[in-house]
């Protein structure tokens with residue numbers, strides 16, 4: 001199959017992509033002490049600089065947003081300096097990189113919280129997946145603490161401050177982690193949002209948190225440098241909504257004109273790609289929500305080069321994000337262009353560890 005559809009440029013707001021092959025955000029839990037990105041992280045991203053766009057891993061906007069051990073943050077001067085090393089390395093190789101801003105909400109663990117208290121959430125509902133402690137132990141999920149109204153305002157402000165710090169660190173833009181059962185998603189969906197105040201109840205009220213962040217972050221960094229990632233029909237962590245179609249149609253409509261791109265995870269792969277066959281029969285989100293969103297759309301999850309071409313040629317999506325294939329193929333763009341085979345990924349080295357399974361995946365033709 002010819003893959004030329006993936007090789008035309010795309011103007012994503014203020015960012016010009018030379019191709020439509022995007023690196024999906026992937027938490028790799030290899031930051032240094034103080035959740036500071038390291039030289040190894042810079043090398044990993046620089047190896048993948050031929051991507052049309054790199055979306056760097058979910059990064060905590062504040063200490064209490066931290067969700068995983070050794071995951072990076074963007075709230076201290078050392079973290080800004082660490083990320084600067086990463087963005088410099090990627091730009092030096094001619095690439096473009098945005099940072100995914102994340103707050104993990106209820107899926108976090110008290111050992112990661114600065115006060116040792118329970119993780120934060122819109123309501124006190126518990127996840128159905130284990131949490132990871134500061135020292136990488138899998139433990140049962142904890143009951144989170146419902147955040148108060150004043151605290152919500154502080155979290156919105158933290159998103160804005162983190163976005164400003166990301167720009168200071170040299171990123172080309174930021175993406176809000178509104179997918180995969182992170183805090184924004186927990187506010188959106190009524191299975192996790194039982195609030196009775198202005199942030200709960202109607203779909204409009206549940207979307208208020210996201211839309212306030214979009215407004216704040218957009219005015220800080222430019223709406224043309226802001227993307228939003230969502231995962232309609234995703235069930236990660238036990239998240240669910242009583243009317244997914246109505247909720248996400250409304251949310252996506254509200255984002256029109258306020259963001260540079262919408263990034264949708266397909267339902268079949270929302271569980272962080274832990275299985276290739278999950279929800280094989282799920283609706284195609286890009287196709288479903290395309291008529292609602294007027295801007296550019298990136299589609300992600302379980303794509304192969306051929307299905308990526310099909311999605312772009314059918315105009316369901318403008319660009320395709322690859323996760324695991326990019327993890328195992330630093331030269332994914334060249335491999336797709338030349339029709340070279342893709343290297344398999346090693347699941348055992350996804351999270352945590354060292355250079356092995358991180359920067360030691362070879363490029364084509366080099367042992």
Ligand SMILES: Cc1cc2nc3c(=O)[nH]c(=O)nc-3n(C[C@H](O)[C@H](O)[C@H](O)COP(=O)(O)O)c2cc1C
Nearest residue numbers: 024025026027057058269273301302322323324350
């Ligand atoms: C190791 C790993 C880490 C991930 N971390 C994140 C993350 O930080 N933020 C996010 O939005 N999605 C994350 N995901 C989901 C991916 O971005 C992507 O949606 C998923 O892997 C499906 O795409 P794929 O089939 O191309 O791998 C992660 C996936 C993997 C495999």
